[in-house]
Amino acid sequence: MPAPYSYDLRKKAVNAYYRGEKKIAICRLMKISRNTLDLWLKREQETGDFKAVQPHSLPRDRQASS
Numbered sequence: 001m002p003a004p005y006s007y008d009l010r011k012k013a014v015n016a017y018y019r020g021e022k023k024i025a026i027c028r029l030m031k032i033s034r035n036t037l038d039l040w041l042k043r044e045q046e047t048g049d050f051k052a053v054q055p056h057s058l059p060r061d062r063q064a065s066s
Helices: 007-018 023-030 034-047
Strands: none
Touching: 007 023, 007 034, 023 034
């Protein structure tokens, strides 16, 4: 799994959108996908923040065997 985008990058992208910049321009400039920006905007709307979410489960090697 790749490392999450930095909080600073997320903040710049979301703020640019709220300043009125077009999504496609933001995505090209910051080299992120449109889906990624949409996810950050949705998360910000639902939770009030756009920080990366923590995984909900333990890594495979730490899970109890069945």
